[in-house]
Amino acid sequence: MNYRQMTAPCGLDCFHCPVYLANENPEIRALVSQKTGIPLEQAVCKGCRGENGKCPVIPVPCHVYPCAEQKGVEFCCDCNEFPCAH
Numbered sequence: 609m610n611y612r613q614m615t616a617p618c619g620l621d622c623f624h625c626p627v628y629l630a631n632e633n634p635e636i637r638a639l640v641s642q643k644t645g646i647p648l649e650q651a652v653c654k655g656c657r658g659e660n661g662k663c664p665v666i667p668v669p670c671h672v673y674p675c676a677e678q679k680g681v682e683f684c685c686d687c688n689e690f691p692c693a694h
Contacts, residue, residue: 616656
């Protein structure tokens with residue numbers, strides 16, 4: 609597993625997220641689907657970078673991912689403006 613790829617720009621790690629773990633575990637997928645009310649086939653995520661910063665179970669848009677993309681940094685801590693309001 610590429611841990612760098614599976615860590616969001618904000619520092620959250622996708623490899624411990626239940627929605628990411630649901631990719632390989634049908635029991636976790638069923639639980640995520642039940643708790644979030646989204647269809648079973650959509651109760652998975654490829655990770656922040658794999659989903660372009662759009663987690664399927666979080667209804668609000670992420671402001672960190674597009675900011676990091678725009679500034680060309682891999683992680684927020686690499687940004688000259690860190691810490692910031694995002």
